[in-house]
Amino acid sequence: MENFTAFNPTKLHFGKNVTDNLGDTVLECGKRVLLMYGKGSVQRNGIYDKIIKQLNSVNAEIFEYNGIKPNPLVDDVSEAAQIGKLNNIDVIVAVGGGSVIDSAKITALAIANNTDPWAIMKYKVKPTTTKPLIAVLTLAATGTEMNGAAVLQNRETGEKIGYVTSLNYPKHSFLDPEFTFSVPKNYTAYGIVDLIAHALEAYFGEGNASLSDRFVEVIIKEAMEYGPLVLREPENYDYRANIMWAATTALNGLTSYGRKSGDWGVHDIGHNISYLYDTAHGATLSIAYPAWLKLQKNRIPERITKLGNQLFGTNSAEETTLNLEKFFISIDCPVRLSDIKIGEDKKKEITDQMLKNKINGMVHQFSDEDRKKIVELMM
Ligand code: NZQ
Ligand code: ZN
Numbered sequence: 001m002e003n004f005t006a007f008n009p010t011k012l013h014f015g016k017n018v019t020d021n022l023g024d025t026v027l028e029c030g031k032r033v034l035l036m037y038g039k040g041s042v043q044r045n046g047i048y049d050k051i052i053k054q055l056n057s058v059n060a061e062i063f064e065y066n067g068i069k070p071n072p073l074v075d076d077v078s079e080a081a082q083i084g085k086l087n088n089i090d091v092i093v094a095v096g097g098g099s100v101i102d103s104a105k106i107t108a109l110a111i112a113n114n115t116d117p118w119a120i121m122k123y124k125v126k127p128t129t130t131k132p133l134i135a136v137l138t139l140a141a142t143g144t145e146m147n148g149a150a151v152l153q154n155r156e157t158g159e160k161i162g163y164v165t166s167l168n169y170p171k172h173s174f175l176d177p178e179f180t181f182s183v184p185k186n187y188t189a190y191g192i193v194d195l196i197a198h199a200l201e202a203y204f205g206e207g208n209a210s211l212s213d214r215f216v217e218v219i220i221k222e223a224m225e226y227g228p229l230v231l232r233e234p235e236n237y238d239y240r241a242n243i244m245w246a247a248t249t250a251l252n253g254l255t256s257y258g259r260k261s262g263d264w265g266v267h268d269i270g271h272n273i274s275y276l277y278d279t280a281h282g283a284t285l286s287i288a289y290p291a292w293l294k295l296q297k298n299r300i301p302e303r304i305t306k307l308g309n310q311l312f313g314t315n316s317a318e319e320t321t322l323n324l325e326k327f328f329i330s331i332d333c334p335v336r337l338s339d340i341k342i343g344e345d346k347k348k349e350i351t352d353q354m355l356k357n358k359i360n361g362m363v364h365q366f367s368d369e370d371r372k373k374i375v376e377l378m379m
Contacts, residue, residue: 001258002207007166008253010146014175014245016237019136022093023054025172029132030090033060034111036080036104038068038096045182047138051095063087065107071274071281072099074106074154077117081110084131091132094170097187098142098281101135102150105168108133121152121163135170138179140244141191141282143198143251145173153275159357160271175248177240185231188243189331190282192227195247196220196324197270197285201262202255203307204300206363209258216255217310222246224311227331265361266292269374272353279340286333287340291377293321295370337378344379351375 013021026033033055042048055062065080084092084107094104108131110117119125137145144150148168153160183191199216223246230239249255256262269292270284293304297317308320325335334340337350354371366374 001209002260004257004259006253006257008146008169009166009171010169010252011172012146012175012248013172015241016176016178018176019050019054019174022051022134022136022174023058023060026055026060026091026093026134027058029134029171031058031060032087032089032091033062034080034084034087034089034092034107035062035064036068036092036094036096036100036107037064037066038070038100039066041182042095042138045179047095047136047179051093051136055093063089068096068100068103070097070099071160071278072103072152074118074121074152077103077106077110077152080104080107081117084111085114089131091134093134093136095136095138097137097139098144098151101133101137101144101170102142102152104133104135105144105150105170106152106163109165109167117152118154118157121154121161123163127165127167130167132171135173136179137173137175137244139183139187139191140180140240140247141187141194143195143248145170145175146248146252149251151271153271158275158353160275162267162271175244177237177244180240180244181235183234185234185332187280187282188231188234189227189333190280190286191247192223192230192243192331193282193286193328193333195243195250196223197266197282197289198250199255200289200307201264201267202259204296204303204361204364205256205259205262207259207261209256212255212258215249217307219246219250219255220311224327231331261362263361263363265359265364265366268359268361269354272357272359273337273350276346276350276353277340277342283334283340286328286335287337287378288374290321290325290328290335291374293317293324294377295374296364297321299364347375347379350378
């Protein structure tokens with residue numbers, strides 16, 4: 001086992017009606033609130049009204065920034081930060097999925113350090129402080145509600161990248177599984193893929209960490225058991241709750257303690273596809289993971305076989321990949337680019353982008369030949 005520091009400062013409030021205390025929690029951080037959300041789902045499903053009621057109950061002064069899109073843009077973060085600075089806000093309340101909460105994390109840093117958000121994302125400036133962030137999660141997938149990561153894209157530089165800092169952890173996160181009842185089937189399934197992918201990125205990292213491996217295995221088993229059930233019964237509280245908690249634990253440190261790092265090569269491939277075609281994050285991962293496993297099957301056969309043995313009772317790297325792919329298909333997720341109507345004509349574009357951005361894993365590094373092969377395997 002590698003040395004490690006366990007650190008997670010987020011106070012997570014989980015369960016039915018947990019936002020009934022949101023107002024008081026906000027008040028602990030101040031009255032001037034920047035409220036951030038996406039493109040309107042929170043207004044359609046009534047969550048917005050609940051949050052506004054809470055903020056009004058403590059006489060908060062509310063400044064809004066909405067319209068954050070999936071695969072969020074740094075431009076929105078710049079604008080939100082302007083509004084935050086202009087109005088001298090005390091706290092950000094972010095209501096939404098990963099895109100909204102990630103945008104809010106970088107907005108908080110940009111306001112507190114009075115700096116350009118992209119300079120932060122590119123590690124060109126080192127933020128020293130941040131504004132308190134209170135997250136209200138509406139989609140189970142990314143784990144952003146209890147981690148230090150944020151992912152944004154920049155249409156000018158041609159990148160979708162992640163930024164990690166201990167300052168990014170939300171001060172509080174509110175997770176009411178009922179808030180996810182309205183998530184459409186496709187995004188529910190992408191969330192299930194995403195949480196499995198997070199567990200796998202840890203599993204294929206560096207360092208022997210027996211207990212962390214076991215956490216990976218049970219988190220994926222939980223997702224494979226309750227994923228299909230929640231898709232059949234989207235308003236079943238316990239199914240939604242099990243998936244929501246699994247998604248948090250897949251990327252809040254639990255699966256990584258005792259390792260040097262995760263791998264994250266599949267995520268890098270996925271971000272590249274999202275950047276090019278605005279593909280939903282989880283959909284890129286159900287395509288990229290089988291391809292990555294096929295690339296690695298003769299390089300780390302024992303590791304892949306062990307995973308398949310624990311998850312599916314199989315005994316080879318090929319069978320592991322096949323079964324994972326079968327699971328993704330069973331929840332209606334794409335496993336080839338052609339499934340999302342990206343044809344052979346796009347092969348060069350994707351390959352060029354992969355080569356230009358030097359798409360890579362932290363542990364299992366790609367040569368240019370590997371990058372080309374991965375594109376072939378995804379077609
Ligand atoms: O924009 P609105 O109208 O709110 O609709 C959203 C959006 O269209 C909708 N939605 C969210 N909650 C809903 C709902 N619809 C109905 N009912 C609800 N309760 O779902 C759509 C997708 O939302 P989004 O926030 O984009 O999804 P997700 O949570 O999967 O976040 C994806 C983003 O997070 C990044 C991804 O790269 C991607 O940009 N990630 C962040 C990570 C992190 N910070 O740790 C790690 C991940 O690996 C990932 O990279
Ligand atoms: Zn992910």
